[in-house]
Amino acid sequence: MKSNLYEKKAKIFKALSNPVRLEIMDFLANGEKCVCEIVENLDYEQPHISKSLIKLKEAGLIKDRKEGLNVYYSLKICCMGEFFNCLNKILESESKS
Amino acid sequence: MKSNLYEKKAKIFKALSNPVRLEIMDFLANGEKCVCEIVENLDYEQPHISKSLIKLKEAGLIKDRKEGLNVYYSLKICCMGEFFNCLNKILESESKS
DNA sequence: TGACAATATTCCAAAAATGGAATATTATAA
């Protein structure tokens, strides 16, 4: 039971443990975007973006919506802001020490 | 600049992306503990615990304090609670869908 | 000093993540 829960949590962190995926999360914080917009704005190959999105989706962090040829992704998590504020605090306290 | 920041954040998430290290973080949420207490309470080998602690420390998530033969570890992060509340929300919303 | 307890380190093989390149799928419109 308990160890299973830690594994689930670990998977979420693993999805976030990559700079490209974090950049995508940050971009999606501005609202729903289609894959093409993400590819245009972030400087990575389309298959790389696509794979990253799928990992984030599998982790339950984002959701998708199809509309014709396009697929729109958006954050599924309401508390992502707090999450990243915490991160920033960590990085601040590091830069001091 | 920016990508570097994403890399730093990714490293923090990477440190948290392992069930053993998460269990240690959880245990340390109860307050400062020496390595021996952690080894006694969690069911992993001492070298495994030791390596895990060092990774968490390198990520800036915990700090250590030596006292004689013992080394005491404690959380360095004030907002870990919010962090994990967010995680729980994520897992809840997953179990619903 | 020597023995011992607490912690850290090294070595290693297996598993997983990474990202580039090529290709496949899907939906639309002409």
Add this chain to the structure above:
DNA sequence: TTATAATATTCCATTTTTGGAATATTGTCA
């Protein structure tokens, strides 16, 4: 139906992570 745009998938070599086993280091006390 065919061409095309948007997105996803597969393949693959390289790098990184993982955790077990053995061993080393460090501090204390007799």
